[in-house]
Amino acid sequence: MNLPRTVVGRNVWKVEGVTLVTGGPAFTDDIHLPGLLHGKILPSPYAHARIKRIDTRKAKALPGVHAVLTYKDVPRVPHTTAGQSWPEPSPYDTYLLDNKVRFVGDRVAAVAAESRAIAEKALRLIEVEYDVLPAVLDMEQAMAPGAAVIHDEPDSTGIHDAARNIAGYILREIGNVDEGFRESDFVFEREYRTQRQQHCSLEPHVTISWPDGDGRLVIRTSTQVPYHSRRQVAMILQIPVSRVHVIKPRMGGGFGGKQEMLLEDICGALALAARRPVKIEYTREEEFYMARTRHPQILRMKMGVKRDGTIVASQLTVVATTGAYGSHANTVQGNTGSKVLPLYRAEHMRFECHVVYTNTPVAGAFRGYGCPQGFFAQESLVDEIAHELGIDPVEFHRRNVIRLGDIDRLSAQLGEGKAGLPRHIRSCSLPECMDRGAAAIGWTSKRQALPAPARHLKRGVGMACTMQGSGIAGIDWASAFLKMNEDGSFFLQVGAADVGGGADTVLAQIAAETLGVSLDKIVITSGDTDTTPFDVGAYASSTTIISGGAVKKAAEKVREQVLRMAAKMLETPVENLTCGDNRVSTVGEGKKSATMTEIALHALYKEKTQIMDGASHFNTDSPPPFCATFAEVEVDTQTGMVRVLHMATAVDPGIAINPAQAEGQVEGAVAQGLGYALTEELVLDDAGRPVNPSFLDYKVFGAKDMPRLTTILVETDEPLGPYGAKSVAEVPINGPAPAIVNAIFHAIGVRFRKLPIRPEDLLRALREKEAADDQCV
């Protein structure tokens, strides 16, 4: 029987919402621990150097200092900081502390002291003598003969070619691309460049660690990956996994930056050394260059098309830098191919990528995970091709995009650092997304000619189509556990890690819907390795579909138990019963019912049975959410400023479990995409030092900078998702940069192939265009 849904699809309040709006203690640092010490890390001042001598005696002698650690004091265990399923597809090239530093900000030493001021003073008392080495800052020079070798240590593993600074190399082809280009009427090829973007979670990385009464190491931390962190910390500190307890409180944003075991190891090491609680909290400046960034890439995109606009072959050749360590090196870059090229139905596709080490801040996971770079190149080139062929970009997309029933074969070749699984498109509303996005922006009329409000102001509209995944096929998995209480409520325990996007609410909604109870009857605990079952964590747009799938399965099992218990109480066959409205009722005539409270009391005290069950879940496919992004811009040809007037984003998230939250994900992603397009770049000087590590100098879109936003959810029913849900949080970040670039071209006839588009670049390009136009005349 298909009952109307009562909780799924509703805009309920966030389950932790009241705590958040009243300022309740919710986050990692919202706790007072007696005897808490402050940990600080001594960052390397050099991009590449060997530590010749390090003397910590003066620091240790400083009153109030309880621990000082250098590479001499800790186990040397090669590992990756990438929070990924074991065995991680990232190279093991990182050490808790090392005798070599590989970027400005790399760990030299760590201290724990009674106050932050004492800790900072202790850092200044550590004497370090460096043998400064030549630094490799440019990714194109990293592979050149004679370039300094960044990972010359013998014990790192999983590096593709350490002698040439190549962390990873990918080459995949379906069909025959060279043949495809020969078959094409036109072949286009362009180069694109993307920058170093930082996550800027408002809550910086923060970890508090202490040995508990039983000597187990407790780690309270702002992480997207509690279980991976537990496994990694245990390995690095050489203690059993069972001696580590990771707790993830509420998180103040992550965006991939916390899919990383970043502070947990060093904070744990300090806590064990000091035998006291230790907190390490990055300052905003440290967050910019000692945490993680998006991978900068140089992309060569080549496409062959027929005269009618059919794409025959596409090839993407990428050089990317992972910075000093290879965290997520292979997988982010793999995505740049596997999630981008298959948007089109071209028969021939080829993706090649070198991921190189440089002596720069470490790149890692960041919302979009390689797709913003790839789609910037692909959707810019597609716009250029459509223009050259005289086809409207929306029409060009319509002819070429992947559609319902298609199979993406590139994904079968290119998975998580190895071969993957083919993607079957079982749900897709991309054509309708394009229609509705175009209508919202006024595409048809504005593509003609836009009236300029003043001579020096030019307006244009542009668009882009993008997709993503929903979990990593065959790898991401999750579990959930439910038990019933006397008052008819249920404890829901999940290892999933709500980053702040509302996962706990969505998971509770799925449980409530399945059990036929109101949302207040679900009490969720998440992200605690002692009290909740395993989950890979919050990344790869997996939580709703994978963790949600586990919750639904567990809730179905528990509902079965509830129904059987009610059948005994009501003396009626289970088949006659249904859950809903916080009770179990008979269907049909002679209506009888028992409330959930009555059932729970009966089970616990009459039958002496705890109604409880758990379930695990994974998918062998990763259904893509789709997105059509439309931008309207106004270019000031006197100042070079680009003002975005309107962003219309239409997304296919499957079914939205909580539509308001889903819209919020879209809007936040668009804001970050706007920064990626126009303002955000962590700039390094010629010694590899960060130039702008502050919110004053690194410009993020604020309340007054944001354009008008139109958000459209074009729902589909995905067979592999709980209640038809796919994912929504990542896909909308991919479109803004190419849509804006294409809108700028529409406005002023200039193409930008490097991000961010700065006013000075725009003015220079306009001057060059004017000079070229004059030449033609």
Place this chain on the structure above:
Amino acid sequence: MEVRLNVNGKAKQWSVAPGDLLLDVLRREGYFGVKRGCESGECGACTVLIGGTPINSCLMFAAQAEGSDVLTIEGLSHGDELDPLQEAFLDHGAVQCGFCTPAMILNAKALLNRKPHPSEEEVREALAGTFCRCTGFRKPVEAVLAAASRAGRKAARREAAR
């Protein structure tokens, strides 16, 4: 040294060091709704209202708050009754991670106290000092506008009942 001030309507007397930031002292005293996002006056997460005016508590020494009336997010609701702004933020899905939410709500509170019926432009101006990486600001702006009209309706009802 001792500092005497009013926090959320309650008289407090705290021992502080001359260099202690108001942010640190408030958090030390358990006002965890006051957040540390940058410690340099750029992100606004540490916003409190002093005499009704939004102030970055990371840019102020605790000693400077001597004799002040400080309102933190903890003082906005009355028991279980949320402020209309708090309710509107939840109704409109304007809370994501929630780290900047107290600051956004307090900035909005200061605005609505000054200007009960602001324009969207004025709301954006009021929120411009608060850095939010999650929402893209559409829903927070909507929430503030909705709270303003809700509060306006409540006031009108009170007026009519009189």
